Amino acid sequence: MKTVSTLLIAAVASALVTSACGSSEPAAPVPVYYGEVQRILQESCVECHSDSPDRLAPFSLASYEDAVAAAQTTPIAFAVLHRTMPPYYAQNDGSCQTFTSKWLSEEDLQTLVTWVNGERAAGDPARSLPPPTPAPPLPAVDATLDIGGDYTPDPRVSDDYRCFVVDALGSSAAEKFVTGAHVSPSNFTVAHHAILFSLDSAQAEADALARDAADPALGYRCSSSGPTESGATFLIGWAPGNQAQLFPAGTGIPVVGNRKLVVQMHYNLATSDGKPDRTRIDLDLADTVASRGAMVAVRGDVNLPARTPDATASGTRRLPTNLGKLRVWGAALHMHQRGIGAEVSVAGSQPACLAKLEQWSFHWQHYYPYVNAVPVAGGDTFSVTCHFDTSNDATPVRWGEGSADEMCLAYLYVSQ
Ligand code: HEC
CATH class of the missing domain: 2.60.120.230 (Jelly Rolls)
Known part of the structure; x- marks a missing residue:
């Protein structure tokens, strides 16, 4: 859209300017991998493009050799100029809030594109940065919700929305506050997103249990708008690429301690390996918070x-x-x-x-x-x-x- 075309025009224009009058201006330093391009890839890409077997992305950008190979075989410059990669789409140039997502700065974007389109120099391996530290897990795991077994998404549909009733967080009605969550599907070929809902009333809990009992397979079929008609509240959302999620310090979402919750999975069958999924959600809980x-x-x-x-x-x-x-x-x-x-x-x-x-x-x-x-x-x-x-x-x-x-x-x- 607008940003993309502006960027592409800028890229083409700067290429023309450089070739036309490159000799009269001091040459910009050519970016190198160690300490420079490596930093950008570590900050914005390696969380998914790693060499770990359960990485999300189809190739690694974690080492110099990996980055050179990917620069030869994948459209890195195109993906970053279009801002399809890293896949964070909220405009983050300051014109409409500033987000903590790893949107590439204009400067890092140009450095990466120049390196990919140029000689892809290594630079000095002595300047190599230590490998990035993995995303911090939750400070504490107070409860683990489990959909209760292996569920094989229905291969006859392209999108299978499935609701699973899970255990309450406590034994009394006293409120508990959800302050953080880490969602772990077991099958990333089908898990498209997950939403944890609280149920708004005893009636909503009874409805969810009745629907669960009426469906012979694990969980029950439910619409993308929610687990029951009688009221459910969105607590936590997960989509591929999301890490552990912590609400800002001192805040949390209240739930009734002894009421069951519902995990709604959206399974997409387009790239399914045919195997089942069993999603678990670790929760960080508090008995009180400063701000609801x-x-x-x-x-x-x-x-x-x-x-x-x-x-x-x-x-x-x-x-x-x-x-x-x-x-x-x-x-x-x-x-x-x-x-x-x-x-x-x-x-x-x-x-x-x-x-x-x-x-x-x-x-x-x-x-x-x-x-x-x-x-x-x-x-x-x-x-x-x-x-x-x-x-x-x-x-x-x-x-x-x-x-x-x-x-x-x-x-x-x-x-x-
Ligand atoms: C949140 C996870 C994530 C991050 C962060 C991420 N990628 Fe990706 N990337 C993916 C996945 C998954 C794919 C496979 C295609 C898809 O699902 O969009 C992919 C595909 C690609 C492709 C291939 C696109 C194509 O059209 O074939 C390129 C190039 C790429 N990524 C480069 C990057 C670069 C460079 C960065 C960092 C600046 C980055 N990615 C950050 C997950 C990620």
């Missing part, structure tokens, strides 16, 4: 005209006026396959852009945490706008869970 948190969902009204390259869906949600001062800590967006971008913002006491995605991939549905929380207040209104390409649709597209339908949702983590 919640995931606030903002839903866009999906009613898209056919054959439209930029069809939009939008919607708003007003915070109750009695809430006082609040903070937003991060945002996630959800659309299906036709999504091409989205924005979420807040109007009211201090209007602000909250997240802007200039491209979209169904496969990378990240939660983007802010470097600094954004102040909002009761009575403020959140707005979401999603952009879709319906060029290949002969009929209008409406809200729904199937791949023929679409969704437009923003999730904001808000606390007192």
